[in-house]
Amino acid sequence: MLLWRQFAMEWRLYGRDRVAMFWTMAFPVLLLLGFGTIFRDGGSPKLSVVRVQSPVSSTQDAAFDQALSELHLKVQSLPKPEAEARWSRGETAAQLEADGAGYRLRLNSYLMAQAGATAGLVNQAWLVAQARLSGAPEPQRIPVQVESPGHKRSTNYASFLLPGLLGLNLVSMGLFSVGMVNVSYREKGKFRRLAVTPLPKWIFLLGQVLHRLTVTVAQAAILLLVGSLVFGIQNQGSFLDLLLIMTLGTGCFMAFGFALSGFAETSEGYAALSNLVFFPLMLLSGVYFTLDAAPAWLQHTVAIMPLAPFLRALRAVFNDGAGLAGHGLGLVIVGAWALAAFILALRRFRWA
Amino acid sequence: MSGPALRIRGLKKAFPKVVAVDGVDLEVARGEVFGLLGPNGAGKTTTLEIIEGLTVADSGEIEILGLTWAHQGKEIRSRIGVQLQSTSLFNKITPREALDLYGSYYPKCRGTQELLELVQLEEKADAYHITLSGGQQQRLALALALVNDPEMVFLDEPTTGLDPQARRSLWDVVRRMKGEGRTVVLTTHYMDEAEALCDRLAIMDRGKVIATGTPASLISDLAMPSVVELTFEGSAPDPSAFAARLGEAVEPRTDLWEIRTPDPKALLPRLLEAAEAATIPFQQVHIRRATLEDVFLMRTGRSLRE
Known part of the structure; x- marks a missing residue:
């Protein structure tokens, strides 16, 4: 009951910040529409x-x-x-x-x-x-076949992009939104005002987490709807698998946010810190370019970062309709990161 | 319901650069308004935060309503009301929603409407917090401190930064708390506020309690509870020659001289005579009772208002 009230109030206040809400919901959709349209014909511009x-x-x-x-x-x-x-x-x-x-x-x-x-x-x-x-004989060309590597179906760029956006949403929700809110609550003394009431702290935090989770689900739903209406992209896998992966990812990156918020004193400090984590995570996760030419140690490091296996599993389910069984190791890696971040968050989290 | 509302023994708290609370003993009776008076940095807020359970003391004992933080933290939180120095709420929450929400955290809570009336916020009940004036925000903070019908209320500098009218309206709320039988502990660095509101006071300086008592007794306990002031047009001249002639200590202020005395009636004729003989160009003579400001000055040699 208390938890429900806390959760409902989070949504109510969130709904009043129209500008922030609009951009949270609209930004990934705009990215999908923009890049999906530009690269409609298969990802690379014509030569x-x-x-x-x-x-x-x-x-x-x-x-x-x-x-x-x-x-x-x-x-x-x-x-x-x-x-x-x-x-x-x-x-x-x-x-x-x-x-x-x-x-x-x-x-x-x-x-x-x-x-x-x-x-x-x-x-x-x-x-x-x-x-x-x-007048020599006509040279023969080798027949060419276009495929989407690692995937059974040949897909266009928009359907490659959409799961990536779903994943990136979770990361930015966890790192930027959750972590930043915690630091600013602590900085402004909102946590202190709560700390003098008998409200169990976990209810407040859980209410916040549930709110973020539902925001993410709403975001994903809008993105999937636009993807389906505009680009005809359909989820090939089961929605349950999709939900499981998304929940695991949300848990992992939210725990990251909580853990990081324990290391920053001010909002400004947190902004710097979260970027320090976000950019290597994003750039070195093989989302944008392949790391085949990188040194072996870097490739090994990247393989155990959480974002790459998470996105791979997400794309496998969404684009290929694969089950989760083939991605056990990847999900274990993401789960291990989530657990590590959660433990760190518990140790570092401060109310004041 | 017996025993004091609050009992503190040997409270100490040191931060890396400063000893904020240095051996504080206090006892607050049930139903009284008790003030911690002192300049900024005297340790008032730290003391209050330790009592409220926000900060852990290095050593010392605290008993609130016969309870201790170590064993009955949750019960203490349910039975006290707290207003922090700055109450930070969500920008777009309304007073009505805030009172409903915070009320839901407690096993027992007062009606939101009743609280809105108590702090005269009925008209602003559905306005966003960010649109309220400073005084209205402080009144809401007081209402939040009362949301659980607490036996004991802690107010940290409740009127700092408010205009005189807003301060008086807040004082009324505090008096009503006392009228309802609640024990109130407040900190302030305004001596008029301490005199107007508090049944008893502890004057704090540099982490220590330097005097405790009712405002009247603190003043009358002074060796020289009266002050004679000679005011000048422009700045006051150097009083040393005159002080020697008079045989009393004369303290120069910006535009007046202060002479402290246990017996203004006896001093006055001598003073006027000496002033005439020395042709001191003073404008007016005032006799006033010493204030808490003077108490602080006499005990520390420094002014309360830095």
Whole structure:
């Protein structure tokens, strides 16, 4: 009864802070809509090459242009001055122009990811064009198959992004919201006012935790709804598994927040501290880039960080409809982190 | 219901840089308003926080309503009401909601409406806390301290930072608490507040209680409970030559001289005569009873108001 009152009051007061509530709910949705739309066609932008128009078009040029047009490559044909102007503005990744009897391909060192791939395609077209000009047999291409690594179904970027956003919500809820609220309550003396009443402290804290948990569930529901309506993304696994993983993750990262709040004296101090934890956690969890090239010790460290196994299990359930059985070890790692953070939180937590 | 409401023996608390409470003994009777008077940093708040169970003392004994923190913490919390120096509530909670919520924490609670009336907040009952004036916020803090119908109420500097009108309205609430038979312990650094509200006082300085008694007895116990003041236009001149002629100690203040005396009637003719002989250009003569301010000054050699 006491717990219910505390929980209801948390929601009531939360509901009055309209701006904060709107952004908590809307921000992940905006991220999904934004990135999901930009990268609708599979995650990487189309490759393109600027072709500088030759003053007179030779048969060799015609064969080359024909071969280029057969590839998945956007060819922009521009007169020399325009092409040069575009090149010096840094907008061109690769520029192809005649050079004596042959050709010259200039690559933009700032856009090597696109330029490198483009160079491969351009050379491929040149080989095809040369073969055709000399009457040699048409070269064979190796068939290509697009897959989503680690997943059974081939999915688009939005459905890759959505579970990531669900997971990131939990992390920021735990680290930024819960921890920050605790530090500011302590700083402003709200905890002290509660401490002189007979209210058991665990009821206050549990009320807060339950409130955060339901906010997270509401956030997730909105995100899933938008994902389904706009991008047609469906949860492939069971909702129970999803809920289990989300609960475990929420517990883990909330415990992180509680534990961290015991180490900061002021809100400002906490903001610095939580970023110190958040960014390595996020960057080194293989969410944004793969760490194949990193030293072995770093890879081992990353493997036992909580965010990576959590997101992997979440994506497996959500995108592939996998059961939880295959992700036992990952869930154990997350659980161990949750337990460690919880124990640390109990030891470090202070009311005043 | 027998024995004192509060008994404290040998209370000590040291922080890394300062000894905040240095051997305090106190006894507060049931039903009285008891004041801890002293300048900022005297140890009043720390003493109060130890009594309220917010801070743990290094040593000493405390008995509240015959109970001890070590064994009956929960019962003590249920039977006392506390107003902290700054009561921080959620910005967007209303007085009515705050009283309902805090009332739900206690086994026994008073009606919210009754409390709102008591502190005259009926009109602001549904306004957000952040929109209340300083005085209204303090009155709400007092109402929160009364939410559990406590036998004993602790108020830490209840009127600091309020305008005179708001202070008087708060004093009325404190008097009503006493009228309802509650024991009140409050801290203040205003001597007028201590005189107006308190049945008994403990004057604190540097972690120690330097005097205890009723406001009247603290003053009359002074060796020289009367003060004669000679006021000047502009700043007061150096009194040393005049003091030698008069044969009394004369203390210069900004625009007046103070002469303390056990017997103003006997002093006055001598004083006027000496002043005339020395052609002292004073404007007016006042005779006043000593105040708690003077008590503090006489005992510590320092002013209460830093």
